[in-house]
Amino acid sequence: MRKKIITSAFSNLYTDQRIEKVCRTLYEAGYEVELIGNDWKGAEEMQRPYPFSRIHLASKSLKTAYFEFNWKLYQELKRKADQNTILHANDVDALYSNYLIAKKLNIPLVFDSHEIFSEMPAVQGKMSQKLWRYVEKTVIPKLEWMMTASGSYAKWFQKKYGVSPVVVQNAPRKLEFDAHIPENNPKILLYQGAINPFRGIDKVIMAMHHLEGVILKIAGDGPRKEEYEDLVSKEKLQQKVQFLGKLKPEDLRKITVTVDCGMSIEENGGESYLYSLPNKVLDCIQARVPLILSNLPEMQNIKSQFDVGEMIKNHQPESIAEAVRKVLDKGRLGYQPELEKASRALCWENEEIKLLKVFQEASNAR
Structure with missing residues (x-):
C-alpha cells in the first residue's frame, strides 16, 4: 500500500x-x-x-x-x-x-x-x-x-x-522553446520575485540613469514596493521603470519569455542569501533569457558551467548598467546555445x- x-x-x-x-x-x-x-x-x-x-x-x-x-x-x-x-x-x-x-x-x-x-x-x-x-x-x-x-x-x-x-x-519544469525571440524596442530588463531588501532592486533602479533604450519591469510584491515606487518618482524614472504587481505564476512565465535580460543581483544579506540559488535564475534559463548575476557562490557555479549571462563587478549602478549593456550587445540569440544546454540540465x-x-x-x- x-x-x-x-x-x-x-x-x-x-x-x-x-x-x-x-x-x-x-x-x-x-x-x-x-x-x-x-x-x-x-x-x-x-x-x-x-x-x-x-x-x-x-x-x-x-x-x-x-x-x-x-x-x-x-x-x-x-x-x-x-x-x-x-x-x-x-x-x-x-x-x-x-x-x-x-x-x-x-x-x-x-x-x-x-x-x-x-x-x-x-x-x-x-x-x-x-x-x-x-x-x-x-x-x-x-x-x-x-x-x-x-x-x-x-x-x-x-x-x-x-x-x-x-x-x-x-x-522549473522543462519549457519547450519555439526559438522566436521578439525584437523589443525599447529593450526589456526584468526583475521577478519578492520586493524585499537585499535583492538589488534599488540599485538597478538607479542603474536606469545609465541605460538608454531600456525599460525595467518589476514583477512581484513585497514590503519594499512602496519605498521603491517612491524612489522611481524621486529620481524621475517613471518613463523607464514599470511595476507590474503580483502575477500568477503562469502569467509571469508568459512575460519572462518575451524579455531581453533577466536579473538576479542579490546582495549578501546574511548566509541564507549568500548561499541561495534564486528561483528567478532557473526560471530565466528555462525561458532562454540571459541574466545579469551577482558574484555569489551558486550563481558563480552556474556561470562556470554555462555562459548564461554576465556577472556584475559590484552593486554600483554603473557596474550594473555595464553588465546589462554587455548582455544586450550580445543579444538573446548569442546566448541561446548555452541557455539551451543549461535548460536541459537545470529542470x-x-x-x-x-x-x-x-x-x-x-x-x-x-
Missing part, C-alpha cells in the same frame, strides 16, 4: 511553486498527498489534483502567527496522521509540530529546507532568530531525511548540524528523480 504524505508549510500555498511541484510529483508517483498551509496574507482560490486546506490564523502579527500556526498544525497532524503516513515539513517554521507528531507516532519525517531560515535578513538580530536557531539545533541533527534547495545550503547544514541533505534545486524533470528517491527511502522505513 502506497504511503500517505501530509505536506505542510507556513504559506498560503498559492504562489509557492516548489511545494506545488513537489506535491504534484509525489501525487503522480502514486502517493496519497494532502497539503496543509494557512491563510496568512490571503487565501486565493486555487486548483490542485490532491486535497489541500489552509489553517485559519486570527493573529495580527507574524510573531504570534507562527505560534498559532504550529499549535493548530500540531492538532491537524494529530488528527490526520497514522502509521501509514510520511510527514513532510517545509522550512523551519513548520518543522517542530511535524517533529513532535513523527516522534509520537514513530513515523517518517522528511524535512525540506527552502532556505537557511534562521539566517534570513528578516530575523537577523531579533528574538525570533534565537527561537529558530533553537528549533534547528534541537531537531535537524536528529533528522534522517532532509532536502534543501542548493549545494551551498547543503554544505552549511552539514557543517553546522552534521546532516547530509539531498540537494533538490527549485528548477524539474532531473530534480524530481532525487526527490522520489528520498520519499521511497522514507516509505521503506519501518
